[in-house]
Amino acid sequence: MNSIPGRNEAVQLLAWYAEMGVDLAMEDEPQDRFAETAAAHAVTGNASGGSPIQASRERPLPTLERAPSERFSGERPPLVVPAAASTPAQDVAVADARSRAREAKSLDELRSILETYDGVPLKKTATKLVFADGNPQAKVMFVGEAPGMEEDREGLPFVGRAGQLLDKMLTAVGLDRTSVYIANILPWRPPGNRKPTPQETELCLPFARRQIELVNPDILVLLGGTPTSVLLGKDGIMKLRGQWHDYEIDGRAIKALPTLHPAFLLRTPSQKKFAWRDFRALKAELNAGVR
Known part of the structure; x- marks a missing residue:
């Protein structure tokens, strides 16, 4: 029935x-x-x-x-999803997050600030802060959405099944965790691995932006729709993946490549061919030199 x-x-x-x-x-x-x-x-x-x-x-x-x-225009009007209404309390919290993020003069300071920062309610339900993994001097920085259960347990990003697939994808183009830097927009796991709310993303975004600024990579690889949307201001990962964009920060344009999230590839293996094309484009850009 x-x-x-x-x-x-x-x-x-x-x-x-x-x-x-x-x-x-x-x-x-x-x-x-x-x-x-x-x-x-x-x-x-x-x-x-x-x-x-x-x-x-x-x-x-x-x-x-x-x-x-x-x-006769050949175009249809876009589907507009209204953003969550802002509240005075949310505005104050976001302003505080931006202020605290700007205080960090190094990645170690940023981690310390996040470890003591209580302005994001997600921290209360998470087990550990999941700050980053890899080489902070790397030319390539990967940015995902949020930690999962395994990441929350170990305190490192992309260590579960999706992370294992990411490692294989890196190996396929001659990279590994010693030659890239990996982080998320949210450093704490949403309960039950649910999708982060717009309010949670907005509160964590200043810290993610500061993290990118301090790493100062040559290339950003955006894993999935959330980092693509919040960092580039563009939606529709299937349309945007594989295309180079500019991410503007601190007066500098960083090359940004949206691609499919490894967790999505685990659910939809037929899409792996597109991610493989994206990683080949990443490798070609590295071989050509990006600075």
């Missing part, structure tokens, strides 16, 4: 749409096409005495009515 999808299923479906790059709406209002078809079958089938299948074949397809300015 079919059941009506609940909130979790709906959220997962929307997340999958986002990963696939589905970010355009066909119409302003949602339409339940299944209900329309069922109703048409019931009316047309009973009136004609024919089968629902025959009735559906005879019924003309619906037309989509558009405003005059949209009919």
Whole structure:
């Protein structure tokens, strides 16, 4: 027996749409096409005495009515998702996070600040601070979304199944954790590995930006939709992956390459070929010299 999808299923479906790059709406209002078809079958089938299948074949397809300015433009209006409303308390907390992040003059100081900072509620539910791994002098910095269960336990980023896949991907292009630097936008694990809320991301972003500034890499590799969205201000990882962008910080443009998150590749192995192309582009850029 079919059941009506609940909130979790709906959220997962929307997340999958986002990963696939589905970010355009066909119409302003949602339409339940299944209900329309069922109703048409019931009316047309009973009136004609024919089968629902025959009735559906005879019924003309619906037309989509558009405003005059949209009919011949070749583009559809974007699906706009409203951002979470800011509150005075959130604004104060973000301002404090920015102030504290600016205090750090080195990566060690930034880690110390985060270890004593209590302005992010996620810290209370996490086991350990997951600051970074790898070589802080590396030319390439990888940025993910947030730690998972294994990372929370060990205090290092990308050590679970996704991290093991990342290690293999690095090896395939002649890199390893001694030649790259790895961090996340959020240094604490969200409970249950859930997706970070916009408020949590906003609070942690000043520290992530300062971390990038202090590492000062030649190349940023953005693993997945979240770091791509918050650092580049662009959504749709499937459309953006494999393309070079500029990340502006401290008066300097750093080359940034969005690619697919290893956790997504574990769920969707057929997409690994795209990540392999991205890593080959990374290797080519390193071989050519980026400074």
